[in-house]
Amino acid sequence: MLVRLPLRTPFTSAHGTETVREVTIVKLVAEDGVTGWGECSSLGAPGYAAEIGTASWDALRGEIVPALLAGGSWRDPSRPMASAAVDTALADLDCRSRHESLAARLGGSRSWVETCAVIGLVPSLDELLAAASARVADGYRHLKLKIRPGWDVEPLRAVREHFPQVSLAADANGSYDDGGAAFPAAAVDSLGLAYLEQPFPAGRLDLAAELGARAATPIALDESIGSVEAARRAVQTGAARVLNVKPARLGGIGAACEVCEAAAGLGVDAFVGGMLETGVGRAAALAVASLPGCSLPTDLGPSSRYFVQDLTEPIEVCGGRIPVPGGEGIGVAPLPERLASFRVDHAVLRP
Protein backbone atom coordinates (compact mmCIF):
# COMPACT_ATOMS: atom_id res chain seq x y z
CA MET A 1 0.00 0.00 0.00
CA LEU A 2 1.06 3.56 -0.65
CA VAL A 3 1.06 5.73 2.49
CA ARG A 4 1.68 9.44 2.88
CA LEU A 5 2.83 10.87 6.22
CA PRO A 6 3.25 14.59 6.82
CA LEU A 7 6.77 15.48 7.99
CA ARG A 8 6.93 17.51 11.17
CA THR A 9 9.16 20.02 9.39
CA PRO A 10 10.51 20.04 5.81
CA PHE A 11 13.89 18.31 5.47
CA THR A 12 16.41 19.82 3.03
CA SER A 13 19.63 18.32 1.69
CA ALA A 14 21.65 19.18 -1.41
CA HIS A 15 19.26 16.87 -3.31
CA GLY A 16 16.15 18.91 -2.47
CA THR A 17 13.38 19.32 0.11
CA GLU A 18 10.96 16.66 1.34
CA THR A 19 7.74 18.00 2.91
CA VAL A 20 5.74 14.77 3.08
CA ARG A 21 6.99 11.20 3.24
CA GLU A 22 5.33 8.89 0.75
CA VAL A 23 6.45 5.26 0.95
CA THR A 24 5.17 1.88 -0.17
CA ILE A 25 4.51 -0.61 2.60
CA VAL A 26 4.56 -4.29 1.63
CA LYS A 27 2.53 -6.71 3.75
CA LEU A 28 3.07 -10.39 3.05
CA VAL A 29 0.66 -12.91 4.59
CA ALA A 30 1.61 -16.59 4.66
CA GLU A 31 -0.95 -19.38 4.38
CA ASP A 32 -0.80 -19.86 8.16
CA GLY A 33 -1.58 -16.19 8.73
CA VAL A 34 1.90 -15.06 9.79
CA THR A 35 2.54 -11.56 8.44
CA GLY A 36 5.72 -9.84 7.30
CA TRP A 37 6.21 -6.10 6.73
CA GLY A 38 8.63 -4.18 4.57
CA GLU A 39 9.06 -0.58 3.43
CA CYS A 40 10.23 0.90 0.16
CA SER A 41 12.03 4.07 1.22
CA SER A 42 12.59 5.73 -2.16
CA LEU A 43 12.22 9.51 -1.96
CA GLY A 44 9.64 11.66 -3.72
CA ALA A 45 11.94 13.09 -6.35
CA PRO A 46 15.14 12.00 -8.11
CA GLY A 47 18.38 13.31 -6.64
CA TYR A 48 19.48 10.86 -3.99
CA ALA A 49 18.68 7.98 -6.35
CA ALA A 50 17.01 7.47 -9.71
CA GLU A 51 14.36 5.33 -8.03
CA ILE A 52 11.42 7.46 -6.81
CA GLY A 53 8.35 6.75 -4.72
CA THR A 54 5.47 6.56 -7.18
CA ALA A 55 7.52 4.52 -9.68
CA SER A 56 8.46 2.13 -6.87
CA TRP A 57 4.79 1.72 -5.98
CA ASP A 58 3.95 0.92 -9.61
CA ALA A 59 6.86 -1.55 -9.89
CA LEU A 60 6.00 -3.35 -6.66
CA ARG A 61 2.32 -3.64 -7.52
CA GLY A 62 2.78 -4.43 -11.21
CA GLU A 63 5.96 -6.49 -11.43
CA ILE A 64 7.96 -7.34 -8.32
CA VAL A 65 5.28 -8.73 -5.99
CA PRO A 66 3.50 -10.57 -8.85
CA ALA A 67 6.86 -12.20 -9.72
CA LEU A 68 7.33 -13.21 -6.07
CA LEU A 69 3.83 -14.70 -5.89
CA ALA A 70 4.45 -16.60 -9.12
CA GLY A 71 7.55 -18.14 -7.61
CA GLY A 72 9.83 -16.43 -10.09
CA SER A 73 12.84 -14.16 -9.90
CA TRP A 74 11.55 -11.01 -8.27
CA ARG A 75 14.66 -8.98 -7.39
CA ASP A 76 15.14 -6.02 -9.72
CA PRO A 77 18.69 -4.66 -9.59
CA SER A 78 17.50 -1.42 -11.17
CA ARG A 79 15.05 -0.96 -8.26
CA PRO A 80 17.00 -1.77 -5.08
CA MET A 81 14.62 0.12 -2.79
CA ALA A 82 11.52 -1.66 -4.09
CA SER A 83 13.41 -4.97 -3.92
CA ALA A 84 14.46 -4.17 -0.35
CA ALA A 85 10.80 -3.77 0.66
CA VAL A 86 10.03 -7.35 -0.38
CA ASP A 87 13.34 -8.63 1.01
CA THR A 88 12.53 -7.10 4.40
CA ALA A 89 8.95 -8.38 4.42
CA LEU A 90 10.20 -11.92 3.67
CA ALA A 91 12.82 -11.68 6.44
CA ASP A 92 10.24 -10.29 8.89
CA LEU A 93 7.76 -13.03 8.04
CA ASP A 94 10.38 -15.76 8.38
CA CYS A 95 11.60 -14.44 11.75
CA ARG A 96 8.05 -14.07 13.08
CA SER A 97 7.23 -17.63 12.04
CA ARG A 98 10.24 -18.79 14.08
CA HIS A 99 9.50 -16.43 17.00
CA GLU A 100 12.86 -14.70 16.82
CA SER A 101 13.94 -11.10 16.29
CA LEU A 102 15.56 -10.01 13.05
CA ALA A 103 18.43 -8.44 15.00
CA ALA A 104 19.15 -11.75 16.74
CA ARG A 105 18.91 -13.60 13.44
CA LEU A 106 21.49 -11.30 11.87
CA GLY A 107 23.90 -11.64 14.79
CA GLY A 108 23.26 -8.23 16.28
CA SER A 109 25.24 -7.59 19.43
CA ARG A 110 23.56 -4.48 20.81
CA SER A 111 20.10 -3.66 22.11
CA TRP A 112 20.82 0.09 21.93
CA VAL A 113 22.75 1.93 19.22
CA GLU A 114 24.53 5.28 19.50
CA THR A 115 22.94 7.85 17.18
CA CYS A 116 24.04 10.90 15.27
CA ALA A 117 21.53 13.73 14.75
CA VAL A 118 21.39 15.01 11.18
CA ILE A 119 20.70 18.71 10.68
CA GLY A 120 19.45 19.56 7.19
CA LEU A 121 20.29 22.68 5.23
CA VAL A 122 18.79 25.72 7.00
CA PRO A 123 18.64 29.37 5.92
CA SER A 124 20.87 30.95 8.58
CA LEU A 125 23.59 30.29 11.15
CA ASP A 126 21.19 31.32 13.91
CA GLU A 127 18.75 28.59 12.88
CA LEU A 128 21.58 26.09 12.58
CA LEU A 129 22.90 26.83 16.06
CA ALA A 130 19.37 26.68 17.50
CA ALA A 131 18.87 23.25 15.90
CA ALA A 132 22.27 22.03 17.12
CA SER A 133 21.57 23.35 20.61
CA ALA A 134 18.25 21.51 20.72
CA ARG A 135 19.89 18.23 19.67
CA VAL A 136 22.67 18.57 22.22
CA ALA A 137 20.07 19.33 24.90
CA ASP A 138 18.29 16.13 23.82
CA GLY A 139 21.45 14.19 24.70
CA TYR A 140 23.07 13.72 21.31
CA ARG A 141 26.87 13.44 21.34
CA HIS A 142 27.19 13.26 17.56
CA LEU A 143 25.93 15.79 14.99
CA LYS A 144 26.06 15.68 11.21
CA LEU A 145 25.41 18.76 9.10
CA LYS A 146 24.17 18.70 5.55
CA ILE A 147 26.49 20.92 3.53
CA ARG A 148 26.80 22.14 -0.05
CA PRO A 149 28.96 24.65 -1.91
CA GLY A 150 28.55 27.98 -0.14
CA TRP A 151 27.29 26.36 3.07
CA ASP A 152 30.21 24.37 4.39
CA VAL A 153 33.14 25.75 6.37
CA GLU A 154 31.29 28.60 8.09
CA PRO A 155 28.39 26.53 9.48
CA LEU A 156 30.70 23.65 10.42
CA ARG A 157 33.07 26.01 12.21
CA ALA A 158 30.18 27.71 14.04
CA VAL A 159 28.90 24.39 15.39
CA ARG A 160 32.44 23.22 16.16
CA GLU A 161 33.10 26.37 18.23
CA HIS A 162 29.76 26.40 20.06
CA PHE A 163 29.72 22.66 20.82
CA PRO A 164 33.36 21.56 21.14
CA GLN A 165 32.29 18.48 23.11
CA VAL A 166 30.30 16.86 20.29
CA SER A 167 31.61 14.69 17.49
CA LEU A 168 30.87 16.47 14.20
CA ALA A 169 30.47 15.11 10.65
CA ALA A 170 29.31 16.57 7.33
CA ASP A 171 27.31 15.20 4.39
CA ALA A 172 27.50 16.99 1.03
CA ASN A 173 25.25 14.54 -0.86
CA GLY A 174 27.57 14.73 -3.87
CA SER A 175 27.05 18.45 -4.34
CA TYR A 176 30.68 19.40 -5.19
CA ASP A 177 30.10 18.50 -8.82
CA ASP A 178 32.62 20.79 -10.51
CA GLY A 179 35.45 18.26 -10.49
CA GLY A 180 36.43 18.96 -6.92
CA ALA A 181 37.86 22.44 -7.47
CA ALA A 182 35.40 24.15 -5.11
CA PHE A 183 35.83 21.80 -2.18
CA PRO A 184 37.57 23.60 0.70
CA ALA A 185 39.67 20.61 1.76
CA ALA A 186 42.23 22.41 3.94
CA ALA A 187 39.62 24.37 5.87
CA VAL A 188 37.47 21.27 6.42
CA ASP A 189 40.53 19.34 7.60
CA SER A 190 41.09 21.95 10.31
CA LEU A 191 37.70 21.14 11.88
CA GLY A 192 38.49 17.63 13.09
CA LEU A 193 35.41 16.00 11.54
CA ALA A 194 34.57 12.39 12.29
CA TYR A 195 34.09 12.02 8.53
CA LEU A 196 33.07 13.88 5.40
CA GLU A 197 30.30 12.06 3.55
CA GLN A 198 29.87 11.94 -0.21
CA PRO A 199 31.62 15.15 -1.24
CA PHE A 200 31.45 14.32 -4.96
CA PRO A 201 28.81 12.78 -7.26
CA ALA A 202 28.17 9.06 -6.92
CA GLY A 203 30.20 8.07 -9.98
CA ARG A 204 33.30 10.12 -9.13
CA LEU A 205 35.25 7.65 -7.02
CA ASP A 206 38.38 9.09 -8.62
CA LEU A 207 37.78 12.46 -6.96
CA ALA A 208 37.01 10.84 -3.62
CA ALA A 209 40.21 8.77 -3.83
CA GLU A 210 42.25 11.83 -4.75
CA LEU A 211 40.83 13.81 -1.82
CA GLY A 212 41.20 10.81 0.48
CA ALA A 213 44.90 10.61 -0.34
CA ARG A 214 45.66 14.20 0.68
CA ALA A 215 43.04 14.95 3.36
CA ALA A 216 43.21 13.95 7.01
CA THR A 217 39.40 13.82 7.28
CA PRO A 218 38.08 10.30 6.56
CA ILE A 219 35.87 10.19 3.46
CA ALA A 220 32.56 8.35 3.85
CA LEU A 221 30.55 7.21 0.84
CA ASP A 222 26.78 6.82 0.63
CA GLU A 223 25.28 7.40 -2.84
CA SER A 224 28.33 5.70 -4.45
CA ILE A 225 27.77 2.39 -2.63
CA GLY A 226 25.12 0.50 -4.58
CA SER A 227 26.44 -3.00 -3.95
CA VAL A 228 28.87 -5.05 -1.89
CA GLU A 229 31.27 -4.98 -4.86
CA ALA A 230 31.07 -1.18 -5.03
CA ALA A 231 31.83 -0.99 -1.30
CA ARG A 232 34.92 -3.17 -1.66
CA ARG A 233 36.12 -1.21 -4.68
CA ALA A 234 35.64 2.12 -2.90
CA VAL A 235 37.74 0.99 0.06
CA GLN A 236 40.42 -0.72 -2.00
CA THR A 237 40.91 2.33 -4.25
CA GLY A 238 41.17 4.66 -1.26
CA ALA A 239 37.91 6.44 -2.10
CA ALA A 240 36.31 5.57 1.25
CA ARG A 241 37.46 5.00 4.81
CA VAL A 242 33.88 4.91 6.08
CA LEU A 243 30.87 3.14 4.53
CA ASN A 244 27.31 4.34 4.91
CA VAL A 245 25.18 1.18 4.92
CA LYS A 246 21.55 1.55 3.83
CA PRO A 247 19.50 -1.61 3.35
CA ALA A 248 17.20 0.35 1.00
CA ARG A 249 19.98 1.53 -1.31
CA LEU A 250 21.67 -1.90 -1.31
CA GLY A 251 18.54 -3.90 -2.15
CA GLY A 252 17.89 -5.48 1.21
CA ILE A 253 18.99 -6.72 4.59
CA GLY A 254 21.37 -9.42 3.34
CA ALA A 255 23.41 -7.06 1.15
CA ALA A 256 23.56 -4.53 3.98
CA CYS A 257 24.95 -7.16 6.34
CA GLU A 258 27.52 -8.15 3.71
CA VAL A 259 28.72 -4.55 3.46
CA CYS A 260 29.07 -4.41 7.26
CA GLU A 261 31.14 -7.61 7.18
CA ALA A 262 33.23 -6.30 4.28
CA ALA A 263 33.92 -3.08 6.20
CA ALA A 264 35.12 -5.02 9.23
CA GLY A 265 37.24 -7.30 7.05
CA LEU A 266 38.81 -4.37 5.22
CA GLY A 267 39.48 -2.50 8.45
CA VAL A 268 37.23 0.50 7.79
CA ASP A 269 34.34 1.97 9.75
CA ALA A 270 30.67 1.62 8.85
CA PHE A 271 27.34 2.97 10.03
CA VAL A 272 23.71 2.54 9.06
CA GLY A 273 22.26 5.63 7.39
CA GLY A 274 18.63 6.75 7.42
CA MET A 275 16.22 7.47 4.58
CA LEU A 276 13.46 9.32 6.51
CA GLU A 277 11.95 5.89 7.08
CA THR A 278 8.70 5.24 8.88
CA GLY A 279 8.91 2.90 11.85
CA VAL A 280 8.82 -0.16 9.55
CA GLY A 281 11.96 0.77 7.63
CA ARG A 282 13.64 2.23 10.70
CA ALA A 283 13.15 -0.95 12.74
CA ALA A 284 14.59 -3.12 9.98
CA ALA A 285 17.58 -0.80 9.55
CA LEU A 286 18.17 -0.82 13.31
CA ALA A 287 18.53 -4.59 13.23
CA VAL A 288 21.45 -4.08 10.82
CA ALA A 289 22.82 -1.23 12.95
CA SER A 290 23.09 -3.62 15.90
CA LEU A 291 25.78 -5.64 14.07
CA PRO A 292 29.35 -5.49 15.41
CA GLY A 293 30.64 -4.19 12.04
CA CYS A 294 28.67 -0.95 12.50
CA SER A 295 31.45 0.85 14.35
CA LEU A 296 30.12 4.43 14.11
CA PRO A 297 26.81 5.94 15.29
CA THR A 298 23.80 5.39 13.06
CA ASP A 299 22.09 8.48 11.69
CA LEU A 300 18.65 6.87 11.94
CA GLY A 301 16.54 9.42 13.75
CA PRO A 302 13.67 9.03 16.21
CA SER A 303 10.08 8.91 14.99
CA SER A 304 9.25 12.20 16.68
CA ARG A 305 12.05 14.02 14.84
CA TYR A 306 10.30 13.48 11.52
CA PHE A 307 6.66 12.62 12.15
CA VAL A 308 3.86 13.92 14.34
CA GLN A 309 2.57 10.37 14.13
CA ASP A 310 4.66 7.46 12.87
CA LEU A 311 3.11 4.47 11.17
CA THR A 312 4.13 2.25 14.09
CA GLU A 313 4.56 2.75 17.79
CA PRO A 314 7.28 5.41 17.94
CA ILE A 315 10.95 4.47 18.15
CA GLU A 316 12.58 7.22 20.18
CA VAL A 317 16.11 8.30 21.01
CA CYS A 318 16.99 8.41 24.69
CA GLY A 319 20.26 9.87 25.93
CA GLY A 320 21.68 9.92 22.40
CA ARG A 321 20.95 6.23 21.82
CA ILE A 322 18.14 4.49 19.97
CA PRO A 323 16.74 1.08 20.91
CA VAL A 324 16.93 -1.91 18.59
CA PRO A 325 13.39 -3.37 18.62
CA GLY A 326 13.68 -6.78 20.24
CA GLY A 327 10.32 -8.36 19.49
CA GLU A 328 9.66 -10.97 16.83
CA GLY A 329 10.72 -10.07 13.29
CA ILE A 330 11.50 -6.38 12.87
CA GLY A 331 9.88 -5.85 16.28
CA VAL A 332 7.19 -3.38 15.19
CA ALA A 333 4.17 -3.39 12.88
CA PRO A 334 2.01 -0.62 11.44
CA LEU A 335 -0.85 0.41 13.72
CA PRO A 336 -4.12 -0.37 11.89
CA GLU A 337 -5.64 3.06 12.54
CA ARG A 338 -2.51 4.83 11.28
CA LEU A 339 -2.42 2.69 8.14
CA ALA A 340 -6.07 3.56 7.53
CA SER A 341 -5.51 7.29 7.95
CA PHE A 342 -2.23 7.54 5.97
CA ARG A 343 -3.10 5.15 3.14
CA VAL A 344 -3.59 6.79 -0.25
CA ASP A 345 -3.68 3.68 -2.45
CA HIS A 346 -3.53 -0.06 -2.05
CA ALA A 347 -3.63 -3.29 -4.00
CA VAL A 348 -4.29 -6.85 -2.86
CA LEU A 349 -2.39 -9.51 -4.87
CA ARG A 350 -2.79 -13.27 -4.59
CA PRO A 351 -0.76 -16.17 -6.01
Ligand SMILES: [Mg+2]
Ligand atom coordinates in the same frame (compact mmCIF):
# COMPACT_ATOMS: atom_id res chain seq x y z
MG1 LIG B 1 24.29 10.63 3.06
